[in-house]
Amino acid sequence: MSNMRAPDSYCSLLALLNYTKPYWKVLTLTLLSMTLMAITELMLPVLLKIIFDDIFILNNYALIQLIPLVILTLFAVHSTANYVGNYTTYWVGNKLLINLYIRAFEKPLTLSTYYSTDIINNQLIQKFTTEVAEINKTIVGVITILIKDTLTIIGLLLWILYLNSDLALLTLLILPVIILATQLINKRLCIIEKQKRETIDENTQALQKSIENYRMTVLYGGQQHEILHFKSGANQLYRLIIKQFSTRALGTLFAQVILATILTITAYLTIQHAPVSGNTASNLISFIVAALILIKSSRRYANVDQLLQYLIITTQSIFLLLNRRKIPDTGHIVIGRTYGDLQFEQVNFHHASETKVTLDNITLTIKSGETVAIVGTYDLSKIALVNMVGRFCCPSAGRILLDGQDLANIELTSLHANISLVSQEFMLLNDTIAANIAYGAMNTAVEAKIVTAAHAANAMEFIRKLPQGLQTLVGRYGIELTEGQKERIAFARALLKNSPILILDEAILTMDLDSEYHVQVALNTLIRDRTTLIIARRLSTLKKASRIIVLENGRIVEIGCHQELLAQKGFYTQLYQSSLQLPK
Template sequence: MRDHHRNTSNTVKSTDWRAFLHLIRQSEPPKLILGIALALSIISTLVGLVIPLFTKNVVDSFTISSLSTGKIVGMAGAFVAQAIASGISVYLLNYAGHHIVAGIRDRLWKKLLVLPVSFYDQNKTGDTVSRMTNDTSVIKGLITEHMTGFVTGIISIIGSIAVLMYMDWKMTLIMFSVFPIAFLILFPLGRQMYKVSKGMQGETASFTSTLTRVLSEIRLVKAANAEPVEYKEGSLGIRSLFRFGLKEGKIQAMMAPLISFVMLMLLVVLFGYGGMRVSSGAITAGQLVAFMLYLFQIVMPITQITQFFNQAQKAMGATETILDVLDHQEEDPYTGDTVTNAAQPILLENVIFGYKQEEPVLKGVSFTMDAGKVTAIVGPSGSGKTTLFALLERFYSPQAGSIRLGSDSVERFSLESWRSQIGYVSQESPLISGTIRDNICYGMQREVTPEELERAARMAYADVFIQELADGYDTQVGERGIKLSGGQRQRIAIARALLRDPKILMLDEATSSLDSKSEIVVQQALNNLMQGRTTLVIAHRLSTVVDADQIIFLEKGRITGSGTHEQLLDHHELYREFAEQQLQHQASSAAH
């Protein structure tokens, strides 16, 4: 987890346990319920330790007349009490485990929503989802299934050995001479099993990641005829999992007979030596039966304790990955001033920014966006236009320079207040799975009236196609809006922006990927949206640029020209080339 944890294996374990317990404490576990569950488990185990002694007395004084009703009722009562205590304990532990996991998941979910965009740039979505689902389930498994087994197992083993030593220490020592031999054989196999299960976990995660990637982009796979390539990659994962499975099988094939052999040896020693002791009168037949019952109370918990340590190792790994997310620097959306007047110029002064410190994308960008005017950003691909948008939305902070609204730095304002002033429409407007109404009203903190909804749709020219749909505003758009055309998706995105009534508009040339018919309608909708708002447009088309109040030409992260369309035509060679290409493109489109 941290470098100094790696000094010794002991340090790692203790630190990991501390981190694990810290994570559990922060999720506010129901301490009383956990305490009751453990107490009931311990009582149940202690009752279990008394039962063999009870059996010994019954066997030793076994005649029909000695079987009094009181003894039978007492024995039955002990069994019933043990079963009830055990059942209640299991339920309470499950409750506590699920409560703790719900607490951890709640913290994770809250955290994931306030992590900056840079976190998602560096982490795969599949891995982050795995933190939320699989890793928390591992912790739940340790609490609900293995924790009591570990505690009661230790009590059961210590109690059984103490009673056995008291009953006949010689026989106990002879019996337990088998355990060191078994340990020497089984311990290396256990370590091997742990390595294999770790490898299996890693391979399963990798295989899941491949499946998620392929199935979420199945259209691309089919369009690119990539089925054979993906089949090959998936098959490699399946074969690798198969090999790990076989290794696991081999170890189990060696362990199972060894454990059976050890048990057989124990029984042979118990009955052979024990039989001699009974015939010589050193112990009674009842004691021999009790010995056998105690032996089971020692052997059974050993497997439980082994499982606990295996699960604990997995839980430590899961804790580490969860804490990596929880410790990550987060955004605070609500701290800062409220924007009271967004109808002011936006000034960028010597802004420098790169996704990597040593590779700047924007290199000293300075310009002013006048309030209520349209500023168009033009430039070759990779010049930093989209990065500029990301900085204005405050997904990232400039490494140098400043962005101001009037005389105030935008950093003064809370993220929630600043972002509520911005309407953003991109080339591929993202839609969520749900209805058209859900998508238009997405992110609104208040109830939207039907009149407001219809007005936004009308101004976005979306009402026409929505009315033609059988379910109208309740039409399901499918995952990522797949059931709608590009033009329909754009108009819904524009309706969403209109409903928010932002003062600042950012348009990532929202018509560039549309056909000419859709483009005309969407352009009309955008004109409605731009009325009286400070607008910044990434421009790919000449029509957008000609109408702009100001054009900024961006090249490799630097501004190489600014002015109106006519000014740049006269003085900027690259801009002239851009305009000529657009005119040729329009002429060829018209000819077609």
């Protein structure tokens, strides 16, 4: 059963804030910068009133000399504070992003019991990487609004109350209307944006399918149908873009009408209730400028609820992965090198995502040095059986013994030290061939041991021909290797570890006779004198096995060597003749 659970809304936000604790000094600088930005914005209407009062009423012409310097200083401080505030906010946001990426990578690798199909699916991985990238932008927006715009709104409200309490109250009545209207328009824009993205995805899929199914489309005369279908999607996208534009334009129009209304009422009431004097004019100009900044900040503030909701939803998705509880390692017995005797005693296993039983009452003894091949129609049963040996999944009932010790009581690190794996993916790092052989804990191995392992895996035959030999780069940024060569490097990795137990998940490869010969010789060396469990997909491997375990519906239905099982003409024979289709 999966133990992933969605964190509570505000708990996920608090968890996110917890990641920012190491950067409290930078965040303090952000707070000071945002506060300074709010003060400088507030100073503009205040400065305008001072200029009009001192110059036009008090005729203080000496002040004119200082005005350019004051204005330049004000804008210089505002610009510097804006730069520092944005830089520090993005700095913390990107630090947070990188830390979350690293945690997402570390989490699956540090779980003591890990079963790949149970921890996470590809959709959640893609969702995580997309949302972590988006969260930085959202955090910057939220911090700016909650600090700068909040302080700006409070300061400007106090200022307009000081200038004219009646007009300030009128403005306070109109502000909620502006905020509510902005929120409604933003919600409408979000809905349209979602529909637009869905339409773009559908059009992209239609284009991809038309390319993939080109021959069928042409041969069946479906060109016109496909073109009309794509045109319909393109026209839908056009309508959504126009709707999005008109909604934004409507929001701008509404803001302009509200602004014009406030300015008209302000000017009319100011003139009606006071004689037209310099003092009245300075108040009016200061009030209008303050109202303009206030409306602009209020419209941004209307977005904070939407941004916070998005941040909550995003952080919940992120911590759905990061908060996966680490299953404790119950093992307390540290073992050295084992003999490799394995016993399965009435083992059952049921995978949470499957309706039928994966393994049912498996009782099996595998002797040290024995090669056992596992076949069957249900891949999950075969994978679960070999995964239990490394405790990547645990029995629902029954137990597994290694040299007489219950696997559940063996400390994981010492257990894993006794097991090697060759999977059908042949994982290669973007590194040298030497680093790919001496992988992980073996990275301190001397070159002589790496060469010995490569020789035993029949890999030196092609490594010598490479430009830099063992130091040749392979992987994404290096040379391309054939599948047979990759397999032999995987064999060399297992040989270098030299564990008493080997798990081999065979891949079905199409190779020439020479490559197949080298792989088979390497395989003979690899399985010699070690307990080997093979998910077999090659006839040649089945013939090498001491015994073949045949699984059907999670149960062992037949056991024997290849010839014995064929002679029985049972389920194995059916697999061999039909669905198994093993390459020779």
